Amino acid sequence: MFSNRTFNIVVPLISVVLGLLAGALIMLAFGYNPVAGYAAMWNGAFGDAYFLGETVRQVTPYVLSGLAVAFAMRAGLLNIGVEGQVIVGWLAAVWVGTAFGMPPVVHVIVALLAAAVAGSLWGFVPGLLKAKLGVHEVIVTIMMNYIALYLSNSIIRSLMTDGSDRTDNVAETASLAAPWLREITFFSRIHYGFVVALLMAFTMWFVLNKTTRGFELRAVGSNPFASEYSGMKVGRNIIIAMVISGGFAGLAGAMEGLGTFQYASVSSGFTNIGFDGIAVALLGANTAIGVVLAAILFGTLKIGALNMPTEAGVPTELVDIVIALIILFVASGYIIRWAFLKFSKEGK
């Protein structure tokens, strides 16, 4: 029988392979050449330094939004509000980046902190409501997403600009831009954000697995009754989990605001970074390392897909189908395990 850990590695791997295979079948069915399709995807993600740079750029916010979802999940909370926390983080980072003058390094750190704080605040509200009133976090976080989106639009239009659709670029001192990296990647939009993302992945691993607080968070996620029995403050841990989760999400927004785009703009819809984070966390089995690997896969698929229409004539929508199939197989993988455990127990 598989151990839990093996299972967490084997299931996503098999699911990825199955998802890619199913994608190949669909390409075949619609008269495309799957080999050419996947070759185009590979080239589009890793073909030359430019594509590699773009892939890294795409992976960066996925790591952070994936960590945000995963962290909350480990404490037993389903944070659907990562999307909204990304938006407020993005806005806060750009605000600090445009409205203040500060020395280099300090400015970017303050801007990142502002993003984290904004995201945390957006996570704090549903955390507080859950802890004190037992309101389900899913409902509140979904609503908070819309508040974030429209509030952000309104602030950009009426407070940060005079009715414009986008803010000024952030000051150079607040930018995450990495000129030398851009140069060696033929001017891709790669930026220093990936360092932040990897640092945060390490932070999550460390907090959850090594600290007393992380033990409490995981305990509350695993069994709130036993946690209460052993003297842990369940409500407080719920709030802390949501705050930290929101902080990761806010940083994901900062990656876009201070790195990729350098500005914030009015948007008619969600960024989807937060929603994709749910899939990343699921595929990464809610562990830090898993999230990093899953984010790399997602980023690769997304960027590689852009090359599929030009090089192989395969529509990009197909990649969304492949991603959806991978998620489906991961999810059913957990169903298979559940069924497996259930029947092996009954057989005794």
Place this chain on the structure above:
Amino acid sequence: MDYVIEMLNIRKEFPGIVANDDITLQVQKGEIHALLGENGAGKSTLMNVLFGLYKPEKGSIKVNGKEVNIEDPNVANELGIGMVHQHFMLVDTFTVTENIVLGSEPSKAGTVDIKAAEKEVQALSEKYGLNVDATAKIRDISVGMQQRVEILKTLYRGAEILILDEPTAVLTPQEIKELIQIMQDLVKEGKSIILITHKLKEIMQVCDKCTIIRKGKGIGTVDVNETNPTELASLMVGREVNFKTDKTPGSPTETALSIKDLRVKDSRGVEMVKGLNLDVRKGEILGIAGVDGNGQTELVEALTGLKKSSSGQVSLNNNSIYNLEPRKVTEAGVAHIPQDRHKHGLLLDFPIGENMVLQNYYMEPNSKNGILNFKKIYEKARSLIKEYDVRTPDEYTKARALSGGNQQKAIIAREVDRSPDLLIAAQPTRGLDVGAIEFIHSKLIEERDKQRAVLLVSFELDEIMNVSDRIAVMFDGQIIAEVKPEETDEQELGLLMAGRKSEKRGEA
């Protein structure tokens, strides 16, 4: 003799164990037949064989003299065998009738004809004196009533033979009395009943015959009229039962835990502990006897901080622990073996080693400056596992993978190791085998001998009688009597638990 049910030489094996070995059970029409055995003796397995959930390796089953092959519960239903499980299988938000017809709904033009069903259910209820309101919602009726719905469900499906699995475990004394009346009415109407139980008193009271199973083996069938509880007990356990655990008398000293006029409400806002007064002294085991639902759960939760009390005083060694948070209660010197070890006692998906530091993971040496020291944690766990004989492959195994007895040993190791001034043990042996029970009882007595105060809450009279130095009877949220185990008997305790003060020793 004509039997309605004959199970002849049944053998059922599971990997590694023989759950039923050559068991014969013959039930006559119109009799109440007890199936007696300890926890894990194989009673439930045998009944699951009869109900078609398990397939026996050997033996045959005859219903009304004809050999049958019961492949699944549907076949059992068709043969007129109905089972009332210990845990009810009812949909809370449905009405009594809806629950009863579930799966065989009478339909009219494609819709469920609930009115016709209601009439039928009501008629059945009246015929057997069950007194069930066919239109009431399950969540609005008492546990005893829910049980009758289960009985009604089997009758509705045409059951002639009813299997009742530990039916009195969840009932109050009044409800037990009513259930006994119902059982007698049912057999008068020609039904037959198999009563699964390990309570001797009930058998003596209502049963005609009793078949005893011990460790999977059929011991025999006796006429209840020609036997007595002592004989039944020794047949069940397989040795002379002296009903007493070996222990020397305790030497209690000053008061450790003192409870004055404590009032606690349950989650619905109903007052469950109603001005309770109780003292537990150092060096004694105080057993709280009582039927489930008389406020014991709320009392323990209030003492341990899991529930806020509405008023009163609680002190340990003269320091108030009234309405403290769970951690403060723990740090004040209280250890708690919780009633529900899966819900409160363990993080089932965490390694057993980490479960053993659940009360002190945040203290040195387990944790320093907010960082856990897993090396020390697992070192400690290893030594506890050894000392308390917790059977586990290693300290990294998830708590879920351990047997109930070993899970409980791990909890006891964790709680007792902290050398608490007061050990609260709620239902510490529920669902455990004899070996684990003996171990746990001996640990409780060991703690007492170290001059610690032990508060034992149990619904099992035997346990209370065997282990306690002093017994307090809890009824309707109060301690209504205190007695010495050597000066009382099951009869008197039973009366007290039903709320009747004894004439001999009524003073509290």
